[in-house]
Amino acid sequence: MTAQTMEFKTEVQQLLDLMIHSLYSHKEIFLRELISNASDAIDKVRYLSLTNSGLLEGEGDGKIKIAIDKDAATITISDNGIGMNRDDVIKSLGTIAHSGTKEFIQALKSEEVQNNPELIGQFGVGFYSTFMVASKVTVRTRKAGEPAESGVVWESAADGSYTIDACTKENKGTEITLVMKDDEKEFLDQWTLRGIVRRYSDYIEYPIVMDVEKTEGEGDDAKKVISEETLNSQKAIWLKDKSDVSAEEYNEFYKHIAHDFTDPAKVIHYRAEGTSEFSALLYLPSRAPFDLFYKEFKIGPTLYVRRVQIMEHCEDLVPLYLRFVKGVVDSSDLPLNVSREILQKNRQVEQMRKTITKKVLDTLGEMKRDENDAYLGFYGEFGKVLKEGIHYDPTRKDTIADLLLFESTHTEVGKLTDLQSYIGHMPAEQEHIYYITGASRRELEGSPYLEAFKEKGYEVLFMLDEIDDFIVSSLHTYQEKEFKSAVKGDITLDKENEEKKKEAQEKHKDLLELIKNELGESVKEVRLSGRLKDSPCCLVAGEADMDPQMEKILKSMGQEVPSGSRILELNPDHLLFSAMNGLYEKDKDSGTLKEYARLLYDQALILEGSKPTDPAAYARSVARIMAENAMR
Numbered sequence: 226m227t228a229q230t231m232e233f234k235t236e237v238q239q240l241l242d243l244m245i246h247s248l249y250s251h252k253e254i255f256l257r258e259l260i261s262n263a264s265d266a267i268d269k270v271r272y273l274s275l276t277n278s279g280l281l282e283g284e285g286d287g288k289i290k291i292a293i294d295k296d297a298a299t300i301t302i303s304d305n306g307i308g309m310n311r312d313d314v315i316k317s318l319g320t321i322a323h324s325g326t327k328e329f330i331q332a333l334k335s336e337e338v339q340n341n342p343e344l345i346g347q348f349g350v351g352f353y354s355t356f357m358v359a360s361k362v363t364v365r366t367r368k369a370g371e372p373a374e375s376g377v378v379w380e381s382a383a384d385g386s387y388t389i390d391a392c393t394k395e396n397k398g399t400e401i402t403l404v405m406k407d408d409e410k411e412f413l414d415q416w417t418l419r420g421i422v423r424r425y426s427d428y429i430e431y432p433i434v435m436d437v438e439k440t441e442g443e444g445d446d447a448k449k450v451i452s453e454e455t456l457n458s459q460k461a462i463w464l465k466d467k468s469d470v471s472a473e474e475y476n477e478f479y480k481h482i483a484h485d486f487t488d489p490a491k492v493i494h495y496r497a498e499g500t501s502e503f504s505a506l507l508y509l510p511s512r513a514p515f516d517l518f519y520k521e522f523k524i525g526p527t528l529y530v531r532r533v534q535i536m537e538h539c540e541d542l543v544p545l546y547l548r549f550v551k552g553v554v555d556s557s558d559l560p561l562n563v564s565r566e567i568l569q570k571n572r573q574v575e576q577m578r579k580t581i582t583k584k585v586l587d588t589l590g591e592m593k594r595d596e597n598d599a600y601l602g603f604y605g606e607f608g609k610v611l612k613e614g615i616h617y618d619p620t621r622k623d624t625i626a627d628l629l630l631f632e633s634t635h636t637e638v639g640k641l642t643d644l645q646s647y648i649g650h651m652p653a654e655q656e657h658i659y660y661i662t663g664a665s666r667r668e669l670e671g672s673p674y675l676e677a678f679k680e681k682g683y684e685v686l687f688m689l690d691e692i693d694d695f696i697v698s699s700l701h702t703y704q705e706k707e708f709k710s711a712v713k714g715d716i717t718l719d720k721e722n723e724e725k726k727k728e729a730q731e732k733h734k735d736l737l738e739l740i741k742n743e744l745g746e747s748v749k750e751v752r753l754s755g756r757l758k759d760s761p762c763c764l765v766a767g768e769a770d771m772d773p774q775m776e777k778i779l780k781s782m783g784q785e786v787p788s789g790s791r792i793l794e795l796n797p798d799h800l801l802f803s804a805m806n807g808l809y810e811k812d813k814d815s816g817t818l819k820e821y822a823r824l825l826y827d828q829a830l831i832l833e834g835s836k837p838t839d840p841a842a843y844a845r846s847v848a849r850i851m852a853e854n855a856m857r
């Protein structure tokens with residue numbers, strides 16, 4: 226078969242152009258990327274060989290080899306991993322498979338990176354980074370378990386296209402040859418490459434070897450021999466002692482396993498002893514991945530059993546609400562042939578999950594206490610996910626509640642407080658923890674629902690996440706104080722006003738009934754309010770009803786929500802209420818009174834962020850009343 230020429234997908238060519246013209250000064254990371262891919266490929270074949278030992282083709286041990294040819298100006302990196310067939314090659318090397326790459330292109334184009342090329346190093350730039358240093362790249366590969374003649378050669382000079390051809394390759398795996406650019410020849414030196422391997426890839430668990438020329442013997446007997454030397458220490462980083470691992474090593478390892486390009490926010494490295502023994506090296510990322518809330522999001526650390534990788538994402542090891550945790554867990558007890566089905570029912574795994582959950586939550590607690598800025602950063606990215614735990618993990622809801630942060634009527638804009646501080650600020654007579662849900666602080670701050678709280682100096686938490694109301698219902702109490710929504714139920718903050726309100730309610734019973742009749746099924750009750758100070762009216766939900774914010778969200782999602790469940794509250798101290806009383810006493814059947822009832826209801830709708838039932842009729846009424854007033 227002759228070689229076939231194929232075009233790169235547009236975004237690949239864009240990426241290649243950026244790579245070729247990059248002024249980045251740490252171009253050596255191309256080696257990190259190739260070694261990382263080789264190591265992933267060996268992991269894959271090793272895992273698949275657990276159920277199909279033929280795939281190893283007699284080569285039990287994984288190995289990555291680097292070879293330098295100074296005369297040809299090439300560096301070749303080969304591995305005995307899973308390899309690729311023709312379809313894999315086209316899919317992996319002709320298109321952008323990795324989802325983060327698009328973001329990366331954006332970032333490369335950004336002014337920040339243009340002005341500061343050092344930033345490129347943070348990104349997992351993958352296979353294409355070879356074009357920063359090579360004028361031509363040739364990949365020879367053959368998939369494990371397939372015949373030698375099914376090998377594939379892929380070649381490109383990053384000029385818009387690549388060629389693909391068949392070849393015979395005896396050994397499974399992949400061999401990548403880079404023809405180095407004239408001004409990148411410094412990489413053709415074994416000491417330079419050794420240094421790069423030690424810096425970025427020391428932890429890789431397979432030997433990274435190189436043929437090294439040495440002189441043996443002395444004088445006339447001296448002769449040159451070539452021997453294979455291993456360049457990396459290969460020590461699984463998670464099995465090392467904490468004190469033997471540098472921050473840089475931890476970060477490099479994180480980028481390797483998490484396919485992330487920013488350093489993690491926190492490293493959790495420990496060994497669990499007791500009922501289940503395992504080593505864990507876990508990371509809290511510093512940025513939320515874009516797909517964190519997608520169903521397809523891959524959850525869980527990589528599971529190893531005595532250093533053999535069993536599963537890349539073991540979802541049984543962390544609860545869903547800690548799905549942001551990345552890392553490695555290496556068990557000493559589980560059997561090597563453990564399958565996904567066995568894992569789900571395994572008591573040891575259950576125990577590991579409990580230990581890991583506790584460790585992560587404890588670490589977050591420590592971070593919150595001792596590294597507040599780091600915690601705020603974490604919370605901004607993952608707070609929403611963490612909160613889910615209140616609902617899904619009732620046994621730990623109090624621990625998770627300790628980790629929650631909110632803005633409140635007492636915090637500056639953008640600053641957060643926690644429930645402990647809230648309780649600490651509560652005046653002795655305040656019985657409950659008050660909160661209000663909404664889309665933004667700005668929208669809530671002037672809300673009539675907060676008037677009485679402001680007057681009393683009671684703090685009200687702003688709950689701005691969609692799931693907050695749901696979370697609060699699951700939490701129900703914190704340190705024995707009940708949560709109460711500022712927009713639900715009957716709220717009278719002053720006990721002595723309770724009696725006064727009851728009397729007034731009785732006195733104005735007929736007027737309230739008239740308004741209720743006028744509004745029909747739109748409201749279930751009309752009553753006097755204990756929460757209003759300046760505004761004339763507001764709509765509240767019954768104590769056991771759905772939170773209005775939640776109702777809005779459900780409606781926007783096209784779900785049917787029963788209507789007519791609100792209570793209209795009127796401010797008995799407002800001038801308008803006295804005026805309506807006056808009208809009522811003069812003429813019980815007054816048309817104006819009925820019109821006012823409808824206007825009040827529409828105003829209450831506007832105050833809660835909804836539209837009047839009939840905006841045109843509302844506008845006409847207001848305009849007419851304004852005109853009448855002006856002409857008087």
Ligand SMILES: Nc1ncnc2c1ncn2[C@@H]1O[C@H](COP(=O)(O)OP(=O)(O)OP(=O)(O)O)[C@@H](O)[C@H]1O
Nearest residue numbers: 262263266306308317323349350351352353399484
């Ligand atoms: N040595 C190799 N052996 C087998 N497959 C490989 C090898 N190198 C690359 N690949 C395939 O090519 C794909 C693309 O590699 P690339 O390095 O660009 O991205 P990635 O490794 O998926 O992500 P990242 O951007 O994090 O490096 C890999 O996902 C893998 O399927």
